[in-house]
Amino acid sequence: MYFTARERNLLRLLTGHEQLRTVKELAGELGVSERTIHRDLSVLEKTLDGFGLSLRKQAGVGVSLEGDPTGVESLRAALTGAPETDFTPEERKTHLLCTLLETSEPVKLTVLARDLGVAPATVRQDLERVEDWLHPFDLALVKKRGWGIQVIGGENNRRAAMRSLLADHVDEAEILGLLKQSLGRKALEPSGIIMERLLGLVERERLVQVEEAVQAEIGGLPYTLADSAYIGLVVHVALALERIEKGETLRFDPDLLQSLQQGQEHEVAKKIAARLAVVSDKEVPDAEIANIVLHLRGAKRGDDRGFWFEDDSGTTVAETRELIRRVGEEIDVPLEQDPSLIRGLLAHLERAVYRMKENLPIHNPLLERIETDYPELFETVGQVMEETFPHYEIPREEIGYLVMHFGAALERRQRGRPLHALAICASGIGTSKLLASRLQTEFPEIVRVDTASFGEVRRTDPQKYDLILSTIPVEMDGIDYIRVNPYLSEGDAVRIRSYLNERRRRQAVKMQPERTGEVTDEPRILESMKTIRKTAEIALTLLEGYSLSSLRDSSLSGVLQKACGRLEAEGILHDAATVAGKLAAREQLGGLGIPGTGMALFHGRSDRVWKPSFTMYNLEQPLEVEGMDGNRMEMTRLLLLLAPEKEEEAEQELLSRISALTIEVPALFQSGGEGDIRAFLAEQLNRTLHEKLDEQRSVEP
Incomplete structure (x- = not known):
């Protein structure tokens, strides 16, 4: 059986001759806080249960063990036979950082040595590395004989260090899942104990x-x-x-x-x-x-343009373009006409400038690999950033993220087009969204990631994607995919990079033209241009047809009838009564209300709808509808999304995007005015159009 050093010492005290001790006495003996003792006792309860023992906690009296006396003897034997922890130097450093950052009081050297099961001289050496690690956070390590060791510095810096310590050892996306696991320990290796110590920073x-x-x-x-x-x-x-x-x-x-x-x-x-x-x-x-x-x-997402730095956005745009121009000049590669680079850098720099202005910390787990893969580009971007943003101190972590964008742009030039990926999980909602986010962080050249559930994969054309990843087994003919962890481990990233490189090599060989003089593919180019034109036409139709008006009726069917009647008068549809009836029937199949708002999104396809439409209506008389979560709710604003029966792929894509936006940005659609919402829609549909342009660049000769 395995115990941490502190658990072993705590249990030895409880099984000693003086078996009744107060929490304060236990904390004093072990050199930790009373809260730490309470936490350790809670963790040990399951272990004690295995020996037929339990903890008796008497307020004002103390803590003692209760149960079969043979259980106490068995526990003593287990403590004697339990191996002492043999931590690596890195694990000792992490353990020391956890202990010293968590407490604002000095901790004695002997207590630290006892917890780690090493000599005080070893801890003194470890503390030198601890001191170096703390320095970038403006935290100092004070060591005084007879007094102890203590971290000194601002509270904000201390918290930044604690977050960074967690991020250094545990992927941000894993933290939530790991901390929600049961309190029973599963790992018996020293590394598992260090993980427990890290996760102990937060209950x-x-x-x-x-x-x-x-x-x-x-x-x-x-x-x-x-x-x-x-x-x-x-x-x-x-x-x-x-x-x-x-x-x-x-x-x-x-x-x-x-x-x-x-x-x-x-x-x-x-x-x-x-x-x-x-x-x-x-x-x-x-x-x-x-x-x-x-x-x-x-922490704002990078793709929600229009709600960030409204006053400073012009300056950020100018600085972004200057950064691209200067870096391009330094490496002698023209980059100013790469729309993906411009959009990606602008989105990142808006957040980066804010972080630098407010001295917010940033963690980049890929920094070491980025510096290794792009050493010259890293130095170039760092130098140009200092000249472009002279008023800020720019962390190397921030430079690393920018280098990833430039590196992806250089790879796009070699490859000729950006990449399009598909992420699959059981539901298509949870882990696939997480995987998509991790994928684009690791591979900025992947400009678009679609997500799908296992059921939706059957209706997906795998030929549309450069890369298909899945967190679950997918046993289907024609699906060439890579099985990965939702958190995209380093091993996953290596396999993906290898796959993309091999795929690019095969395509380069395949696309080498025979020397016949015919090197273009006119039909594909024409089809590509038609796709772009169709997408633009549908986006314009949706924007020109969008409106926000008011309706009054005492029934849902009446409201739908009036809304469809207005659209019929505008030439969007015909036979308003039939369309309204289908919408009302759709509501009976499942709730359409958006939880936490006063909105409901009614949508459908019909052969009586001539062209795609998105309109909104304020209800002068609120109506009760069923929400998407199954609960009844009050609707004060109706959102109506309609499409022709034979919906084209571009229509489906744009309407799906609008539908998703109502869920992602509910505050705007709930309380925004017509002009604000139209401007936001124009921006988002324009973004979708640019993504489509990036996709179609692959057909250029």
């Missing part, structure tokens, strides 16, 4: 509470969060609560604090804090709410 139950609070309120943002950013936010807030309970809170400059107490992010942050105050019985200070605002603004 698992608390992480679940924080996630529920964040999930309930982020729908109020006018943009969505990337999966990794969402998980990072949850971990950040959970760490903040841990620190608040220890009396460690942040302080903000009054002017900065006032500026952060405005906007939708602040409203969302206040609601998250209110939920957490209820479950933790601790009021969240204004400075902590402001810090949540900072992280909300820094």
Whole structure:
């Protein structure tokens, strides 16, 4: 049986001659906080149960073991026979960092040595490496004989270091799943114990509470969060609560604090804090709410344009183009006409500038590999960034992400076009979305990732994709895919890169023209141009037909009839009564209300609809409808999405995009005006059109 050093020492105290001890006494003996003792005792309860023992906790008296005396003897024997931990130097460093960052009090050298099962001299050597690791966070290690060892520095820096320590050892996407696992330990190796120590920085139950609070309120943002950013936010807030309970809170400059107490992010942050105050019985200070605002603004997805840096967006665009021009000049490769590079860099730089302005930390797990793969490009981008953004200190992690964009652009020039991938999981919603996010982080040259469930794969044309990945077995003819972990491990990334390189080599051989003078493929080029034209025409039809108006009727069927009647008058459809009837029937098959809003999205295809249409209606008299979650809700705004019976692929793609946007950005569609929503739709459909252009570049001669 395996025990950590601290667990072994704690159990030895409880099985000793003086078997009744207070938590305060136990904490003093082991040199840790009382809260740590409570946590360790909770973890050990299942272990004790295996010996027929239980913990008896008497308030004001102490803690003792209860049960069969032979169980106590068996436990003593197990402690004697349990192997001492043999940690690697890196594991010892991580363990020391966890201990020292978690406490604001000095810890004695002998206590640290006892926890690790090594000599004090070994810990002294390890502390030199700990000191080096802390330096970039502006944290210092103070060591005084007879007093102990303590980390000194700002609370914000301490939290940044704790988040980085977690991110260094555990993929952000894995943290949530690992912390939600049962408290029983499964790993018996030292590395497993180090993982437990890392995850001990945040209580698992608390992480679940924080996630529920964040999930309930982020729908109020006018943009969505990337999966990794969402998980990072949850971990950040959970760490903040841990620190608040220890009396460690942040302080903000009054002017900065006032500026952060405005906007939708602040409203969302206040609601998250209110939920957490209820479950933790601790009021969240204004400075902590402001810090949540900072992280909300820094965690925004890169593809929600139009809701970010409204005042500064022109400057960011100019600087982005200047960065591309300068880097292109330095490496002697023209990059200014690469739309994917421009869009990708602009989206990233908007967030990066905000992070640098507010000194928000960023972690880049791929930094070492990026520096190895692109050493000259890394130095070039770093130098040009310093000249383009002279007022900011630019972290190497940030430069690494930018190099990935430039590296992808260079590969696109060699390959001739960007890549299109498909991610498959059991439902098509959860892990495939996570996989898609990880994939585009690791491979920026993949400009588009579609997601699908196992059932949807059967209706998918695999020839449309350069790469198909799946988190589940897919036993179907014609599907050439790579099985991967949802978190895209380093091994997965190596296999994917190898596959793409081999595929590119085969295509290069296949496309070598015979020297007959005929090197073009006119039919494919014409078909490509027709596809682009059709997509643009449908996007224009949807934008020109979009409207937001008001309706009044006491029944759902009446509202649908009036809405369809207006569209009939505009030449969008005919036989309004039949179309309205089909929409009402569709509502009977399942809820159409969007949970957490006052909106319902009615949609359908009909041979009585002439052209695709998206319109919205404010209801002067709210109506009760069934929500997508099965609960009844009050509809105050009707969203109507219609398509002809024989829907073309481009129509389906654009209408699906609009449908997804109503779920991803509910706040805008719930309360936005007609002009704001039309502008947002124009921006999103234009983005889709550019993606289609990127896809079709593969047919160019």
